[in-house]
Amino acid sequence: MSTDNQVKTREDLLYLLSQAAELEHSLACQYLFTAFSLKESTNEGVSQAQLNKINRWRRTIINGIAVEEMLHLALASNLLTAIGGAPYFRRANFPQAKTYTSLKLSFKLAPFNETTLNRYICFELPNNFDTEEQKASWNQFCQRIKDEELLRLLAALPQPLVPRKLEYNTIGELYELIHQGFQTIGQKLFIGPFEAQATGIFKEMIQVKDLDSAIKAIDLIIMQGEGSPAQRDDSHFAKFTKIREEYLAELQNDPNFQPARPVIENPLLSLQQDNTTPGANIITDTLSRDVVEIFVALYEIMLQILLRFFAHTEENEEQMYVLKSAFINLMPFGVSPLAKAITQLPASDKFPGMNAGPSFEVYADVQLLPQMSSAWIFFQERLKEIAQACDALINDFRTQSYPQLRQALTEVSATLKNIAHTISLKPNGGTWTNGISQLFSPMDIAHMKPRGPILDDYNDVKNSADEILRQVCSKNMPPRFPEGVWTDARINLFKKWKDNSFPQ
Template sequence: MTAEPPIVIEHREHVWYLLYQAAQLEHMIMCQYLFAEFSLKSDGLTADQQAAVDRWRQELHGIAVQEMLHLALVANLMSAIGAAPTFNRPNFPQSCGPFPPSIQMRLLPFGEAALTHFLFLERPEGMERVDAAGFIACDPPPEPVVAGEIFPRAQEFATVGHLYRGIRDGLTALAARVGEEQVFCGSPAAQATAELFRWPEMVAVTDLKSACAAIDEIIEQGEGAQGDWREAHYGRFLKVWEEYTALRAADPGFEPAHPALGAFTRQPFDVREPQPLIGDPGTMVLAELCNLAYEAILWLLTRFFTHTDESEEELGVLVGAAIAMMAGVLRPLGTELARRPAGPAHPGRTAGPAFEMYYVMDNVVPWRAAAWTVLTERLHQIVGRCAPHAAGDPVIAAAADRAKAVADAVDACGARYR
């Protein structure tokens, strides 16, 4: 068993940097799981095959939801130490970027490659696994941070759990050195709670004990507590992989997913290598709507986690709007997108949600009235973009109805400030 190299944390900015990395990591892992979920077929299979695919869809969705929880817990940790939570991240694919060279991100349809990649990402401490074909580390690991470095920078971590153990140990040492009150200087009112998110596992972080509880929740759901990974993400993916392998052995022609491609509406601004672009006009419409819904969810969550003087009712509206956009708009549009042709340049391939980041997403202004005006405007723009296509496309029509309900709810809540 290979020992994990120590992660060095000497001051707040070291923690801040690592939590920012953790937020990007959780965000991109969640998107990979959603892409695989959306790619799964709903017809054209035998009854037994379809039953298995439906189980895998639910499993992927459940794990993706837990990754969303992890992202929210990281946001709580950031807020607790005085760092503004962010939902910005780089575009896919990421081979040599914000993470150590062994941790790479790519959108893959459900299948052997995707499952191999997911098992690699979720592997427990000390477990040796090889990533899927094509995931090749291209840079040497960063040099270890040494005592006395004032500016934070990338550090090597072998697994997701390794990163969080380093953050937990660093926070513990930092609190012992300067005091918990100094470390956890954020306002308790800024914390996401179990009541607001209706997640029993949500931990409001206000001190070292609650910070360690939040980190342990992430580690246990991902790789398992004390090496018991059977009910953790790793064990759940392994069970899916075993079932998938058995069904493929029984029927080598079994294809449970559409050949989805993480195709973009335009070349991403932060990826140097040319990326596949959507060439079908109807698919392009759907992809843009999907990206708008995704962007709106991020803006709603950003306002929640960096709110100022919103009431409990208003915070509930923000959370409810984000969940409704995810379930009622992004999920059906993303699922349908994985069934639409990517275009003539990609014969035989369907599209899929690339979760495009069109620019570096930063926070909106802190003033409540202006922030809610911006949110309401963007939500109504989504409804307006759906309108010309709703009559001829039942998926877009249903998404438009859900988006309008969300926009009206946010508009009604924000109208009191205008």
């Protein structure tokens, strides 16, 4: 490594960790968009055997890759906090080429296809392989990807006025620079308050207090992402290459196989100031625009809640639990059903036969709301407003032709109302309606529904109260991850409700 491209100061590390956080956030959005574009039914022109593969690919991309990118964003946030910085959730709107010139790969929202998989494989390209032949082959493969049309456009764009002082060609190289910086500067880096870092959400979450824990966090990101220093079957690179192999094999068997819906690339409600790269497609269908607007608002409030969780100030243990639970439930029971529904709606008369997609649009930087009281009031107000928008569309005549959309909106509305009730600075009441029912998150309810008890049913919870109390007191339920076991405040509230003869 050239001495001109080494990390020597705290400022260098803060810059690179912010770059890493932005990359991880952007990758997660791209991977989720691709997963949401996949078909969900044999009614969409695929066989049951093909649908089984598609469902497996979706689970791998969402649970096995995108969720880990969010873990990497969380780890980068803790690393930033540990050395005196702050969590960094900023990212540019899609599409972007110029913003990410160090990687020389375009960042865009695209449906599932071979071209998209090729780009993702190159994002996650390891720095090391088992043999030099493998390394040369994959490097040549990714060089071809980088030379395609969109990246030829990149070469024609103006060069930045201020050159980047630290360059990297792969995400692996970026983390190698960060690793080197921590090793070089050493223990004096760690000036941030340890208690300000986030815990929970992810099983592998690491709090960074010294050089050893910082290196452990960086190594985890590298191993999960690119699989360095040796190839790993559970790395993102390996997972994407396996999906690509299976996809190409299925195309050999059935040349007409189309696993994804006809979703437009880079959908937007409107061009933003940072849309400097051609390729954005404006959604003009009025119903689709209304649904995507709800999605954008939901995505934004989810990020603001997550940022508050990472940069908390006065929140106590129970309030931290509420923030964590809110974020964890907003993704599978808010963002995901809405995004899938959007990919079945028309995009625009300009794109006949093409569907819209979730834009992951940001209208401004995601800012921390610094005052706890006003932040929580804002969260509650915003969640209720988005739920009301869902209810309005459910009753809109335009959604009559889209029963899956109405179902998604109904599910999302119920989730938002549940979470809005829990995000309150006022103590939970002691009745089922005001306090007890809100102890059970959408994830809790979905997890227990097949076996019982039905946690959103008063009588079922009342009749199972002894067993529920036994489980939560023994810390067996809920599972430690992602939401975590109940706090003492939650247990005491439920016990008091039981002792008071279950007021409704």
